[in-house]
Amino acid sequence: MSIRVKASVLPLLITVAMGMSACSQSGQTEQPEQVTNTKSSAADATILRFSHFWPATSAMQTEVFEPWAKKLETESNGLLKVEIYPSATLSKPDVTYDSAAKGTIDIGAQAHGYTAGRFPLTQIAELPGLSNSAVQMSCMLQTLYDNGTIASEYEDTHLLFLMGAGPSALHTVDKVIRVPEDMKGMRIRRPSAIAGDIIEASGGSPVGLPAPDIYTSLQRGVIDGLSFPWQPTGDFRITELTNAHTNIPFYNSALLVTMNKDRYEALSDDLKKIIDDNSGRVMADIAGEMTDREDSKFMEEARAKGDVMVDIPDPLNDPDWKGPLTEGTQKYLSDVRALGLDADSVYEKVKVASAACKV
Template identity: 30%
Template sequence: MKIKSLISAATVAFASLMPSAFAQTAAPANAPKAEITLYFQHYWPQTALTVRELVTPWCEKVSAESQGRMKCVTLPAMSGGGTPAQLVDRVKEGVDDLVLTVLGYTPGRFPRMEVFELPFMTRNAEAASKAAWEFMNKNAMQEFTGMKVLGMWVHDEGQIHTKDKAIRTIEDFKGVKMRAPSRETAKLLQALGATPVGMPITGVTEAITKGTIDGTMVPWDAATSFRIHEAANIHTETPEGSPALYTIALMFAMNEKKYNALSPELRAVIDRNSGAELSARMGKMWDDSAAPARAKAKAAGNQFYTLPAPEVARWVEAAKPVQAGWMIDMHKRGIDGRALFDDAKAMLAKYEAPVAGKASPKAKGTKVSSPVKKAP
């Protein structure tokens, strides 16, 4: 296939410049030649936690469990071409076999799943990821035609990161240009008085440095993985026990035709390494990642501000029209938004109860647990 040949050529060229990025796919000298090569593209830098704890071990497990019949060629930092916003179409069309992406990078394509991106909806990523996987399978599979969804999760609470100006009240948002990671967060920023700016996370640090934007909303691990904390020196957080300001749904997907073309034995390998358990583990990884990532910003001498509960209540009140607006938008699409909202809340409540009382991201030294067990 011409497209795959071009990708393969690009991969070889990129690997010559960054050999460490492809070390994970190297096979032993006596290993059998793989029957199936899976081109796996994502936007994360090779050093990111998601790569270390998902991409690398997942590829190793799939190779080991298939006895070398399948292997990954990973394409970090969009090195296979395109932009993060194109990942959904690339995997649907078979340009990439596997992708990790943010649903919000393609606004309006996954309206039902946006319920998990509404402000003050969730409390922790592990529970919300369990709920997101169940919700997708029950209510939103029609949004994922052409794809085999291997995992669906949300990250931990997004915080506010700004350069030079602290956000302590709603009034502080006036005149502030903030990067919005999704359509619903853009509406939240508007409701709070800021000017939302849409862009993939890969461009945020440069945009803050140049003054194109004043700040962004991202979770802690993303802030350090993309070195945002080096450009944004002030961080505003909600207090412990508060619902999350916002979160984002992330997807691990495979081209459906590629999956269906596999033998039953190889499909079983993919299935064993995907689904509800993987989604929950990814959510837990995000929860566990917050404290050590936050510590990096603290070590850099950055400033921190925790919103008092009365101010959080003001933000929650200001955000209510965002939730109502989502339901109205669903109604216009012929979808019962209220029923979906209530179903999502019920699922969240079911899964949040068993994980209540876990350590706050503001606590010290939370150990990050791998969402994928290493291959033997």
């Protein structure tokens, strides 16, 4: 009797043993599968196309944008990859912001002055006497965005960070500009409406050109000189053609880096956080510090090759320059008021930010 019982139980025991063996084997293979699933692949990665107008060899590309892109990729374990397109190869300099807003590109960097009237409140920060360095200007812009003063101008994109150029200079070939009257009859490239107003008030003829077109325009005599900070003057090789420079901080350009809103919202919360942690003031400071270093480098290079240098560090208190600068400032504020915007209130807030950000 006991033998029959054991015989009948034997198949059951074999079945159970096989089941336990299968479970054991399954348990041994689960862990590698989980590890494999945590590794990103090219198919998993989100590719973000980033367009800007600086040359590929510029410090803005090599010291700001490339390290930023690498940091996003590293912190996301390869799930975020930024493809950078310099020299305006993916979008024209004056439509880069709109291209990001529409989704033609994912990320774009642009100078505000390339789209006259598009950022009227932000550009109040460009007015004379408000900033003496790129670090200060970058801090001012990011502060004004973070406290809501100018945030409404970027609602159609996801703004990453704002940054500022260093103080401007006037760069010419042979003719030295010491007083406003020296600009009479000269065609001067202007980077924004504000600079254009001041050049016009000084008797010059402002000419609007994107940065990549300046070299050939100066070479062919389309313009006689230009208004430009030192860092891009070196980046775009303008110092090869010019030999006279008037260092006069009559404006500071504002610049932006922004992202398509839908592209940002489609990311997971973890990836959004990585982008957020590498945006805002931290990047504004990095860009500002790089720009000030490059400004000094290119200025010293021009001085070393024997170029003429005229320094007017405080033009608002200079008897020759105060008039045109004041006239240009009031004209711009009047134009902003005509749009129905509270230019005077924003101007006062910009002054507060300027004092708080002073280096």
